[in-house]
Amino acid sequence: MCLGLFLFCVSALAQPEPSSPVQEEDGLAAIKARGELLWGADSQGGAPYVFQDPMDPNHLVGFEVDLADALAAKLGVRARMVQGPYDTLLELLARGDFDVVLNGIEVAEEKKRVCLLTRPYYAAAERLTVRRGDTRAPHALSELKGRPVGTLPSTMAERILQREGAEVKTYDGGQDDIYADLKLGRSDAVLLDDPITQYYGAIEPSLEVVPGSFGEVNYAVAVRLGDESLRAALDAALEELAREGELRRIYERWGLWNAETAKLVGDPDPVPHGVPEAYEAWRAAVGKVPPFLERVRERYPATLGVFARGALMTLLVSLLSMALAVAVGLVLAVARVFGPPVLRWPAMAFIEGVRGTPLLVQLTLVYFGLPQLGIKLAPLAAGVLTLGLNYAAAEAENYRAGLAGVPAAQYEAAKVLGLSRWQTLRHVVFPQALRISLPPMTNDFIALLKDSSLVSMVTLTELTRTYLNLANSMRDHLGLGLVVAAIYLLLGLPFAHLARTVEARLGQHLKGVPR
Structure with missing residues (x-):
């Protein structure tokens, strides 16, 4: 009753905002009329997806920033990122706060119930990271049962850990926090996607990445339910970017080109050839924190x-x-x-x-x-x-x-x-x-x-x-x-x-x- 009174007062004091043009008309037409593709993401997650440049915090960088710009260019508009908490991005999408979500959204059945998913644009293995020199460290999924393992919530990695009976520790903050707890001994291992592992686990001298894949995950762009025209346009744009080699250039720049993604986009060459300049710049900026x-x-x-x-x-x-x-x-x-x-x-x-x-x-x-x-x-x-x-x-x-x-x-x-x-x-x-x-x-x-x-x-x-x-x-x-x-x-x-x-x-x- 009290909450009902609270909502009544809110509705009485607040005038309804006019419905978003994204909701009232075709999403693709609204984007072209606005001249902007609004894409939702959470920059708190960190590299290499979307994050503030450590050397110039006024700018957002990341391989998904580059991908959003490339997709927007194919649609004839510019891209603008809208910040939102990762765990509510799909709710904000349904509400109409942006046109799409582009932030490592995994292709999964539960996601398809609340949004449309484009064709996958990236594929990666799940990697297990442990403390270097830890003789009790798990090296197989069967060894995770009952042990504290860190990961991100609502991910394939979390589902794998739950299936194996691990004591799952999820983190709502940045990815760096997960590996920090592993280094401090608060968890025994971390299971996460390969891009995260490469940027946060593999660079730590006190940690080691267990060889082999422990599953595979695909990323797709999330689109509001019913917005079939926008999904079709994004599918066509992704196909064209893959055919032109632009996807490969983006991934190589960030050091993310792999055999799984080569197979996904139909590229016969799984070996990276380009210089991972963005990855090297990130390593130089944060590989070793300078004195205070x-x-x-x-x-x-x-x-x-x-x-x-x-x-x-x-x-x-x-x-x-x-x-x-x-x-x-x-x-x-x-x-x-x-x-x-x-x-x-x-x-x-x-x-x-x-x-x-x-x-x-x-x-x-x-x-x-x-x-x-x-x-x-x-x-x-x-x-x-x-x-x-x-x-x-x-x-x-x-x-x-x-x-x-x-x-x-x-x-x-x-x-x-x-x-x-x-x-x-x-x-x-x-x-x-x-x-x-x-x-x-x-x-x-x-x-x-x-x-x-x-x-x-x-x-x-x-x-x-x-x-x-x-x-x-x-x-x-x-x-x-x-x-x-x-x-x-x-x-x-x-x-x-x-x-x-x-x-x-x-x-x-x-x-x-x-x-």
């Missing part, structure tokens, strides 16, 4: 532009959400304290319902659930609305505490002076209640700054998502973590100082009150 002071001087300045964009998105979402929270929270508090039962009980139900359910669940309901009711919100609107209404419940309780903290004698004095109820609230009660409520309000805003990271689920790239993308691309979680922590601190300190200044001015007439 060197990173501070040379690498971190290059990330400041990317961090600035993420910080601006965080600040925008937080300020808009807090403004909504303050306004709605004040209405709820007044309704709960002074309103008649017909207003008091719905206000209490809203406050308790919102406070009693996770913010992530609320955001999922608003962004993915409301379209089923015909209400489709833009990502920024959905994020601000959900955060604002969530924190409105907390603000309402802050204001209620502030109103309760005003002595009853103040009401009596106002009545003696002949003030109306509204005048009493405006000139006597609210100024005193504000001073009481200001410290918890400041705490809530600082918390909101951090909770705003959840909007990355709805394709917005804010500060935390920027950090995760960069950390996995540059393989530097510690140093970049200190940078992003400092940025969050700098964002929050001015508001804390402002709140203390306002609180002090409101209490100037009080003697002996700590400032």
Whole structure:
């Protein structure tokens, strides 16, 4: 009931966004009219798929970036990547946030139930990686039973491990985290696709890749259900790219050409001949992390532009959400304290319902659930609305505490002076209640700054998502973590100082009150 009330309030406050042209008309026609192929991917995953260039974080690189550009050129448009969490990419596709998903989407029956898949564009073996010199390390699938093995969720590798009875450890972060846990002894092995193994497992001196293949996986482009014309156009483009040798040139550049892919695209020569320049550049950039002071001087300045964009998105979402929270929270508090039962009980139900359910669940309901009711919100609107209404419940309780903290004698004095109820609230009660409520309000805003990271689920790239993308691309979680922590601190300190200044001015007439 409380969640229903929450959704009712959201639908009442938000106007439905006009339906996406991708959903209303033929997808291919919409792409040509727009002049852009919007493709969804998660750059947090890292190399070699799509990631921020470690030497120039303002640019996205990866073999799927090159492939997206090549496919878009065949369609006569340009490609633009839209960031989204890997585990919700197909949901975002169905919602209409982009035209296709191009991010190592495996050809599997469960995928075909929720999207269309093009012809495969890449094939790879599953590789097993273990610690070098570990005498107990597993070297066969039959040796994985009951042992902790790392992989990515919703992949063929995970299904293989489950079938073999392994203790499967899945990671929602970047691929680097999986191999880091293996090096630290938190898992006994890692089973993942060959491109990931080559870029993260094979380059580590303390790890070794077990010879042989432990399965084979094919990648395809995911297209929205019913968009047959776009899938046909992409199939034709992939066939033409394979026939022209462009696919081979892309894969050789990234050091990914293999016998499985040669067979897939009908190339009789499985031996790579081109120079893997992109792979070598990546190895030179991240093969050995430079000393901290060197990173501070040379690498971190290059990330400041990317961090600035993420910080601006965080600040925008937080300020808009807090403004909504303050306004709605004040209405709820007044309704709960002074309103008649017909207003008091719905206000209490809203406050308790919102406070009693996770913010992530609320955001999922608003962004993915409301379209089923015909209400489709833009990502920024959905994020601000959900955060604002969530924190409105907390603000309402802050204001209620502030109103309760005003002595009853103040009401009596106002009545003696002949003030109306509204005048009493405006000139006597609210100024005193504000001073009481200001410290918890400041705490809530600082918390909101951090909770705003959840909007990355709805394709917005804010500060935390920027950090995760960069950390996995540059393989530097510690140093970049200190940078992003400092940025969050700098964002929050001015508001804390402002709140203390306002609180002090409101209490100037009080003697002996700590400032």
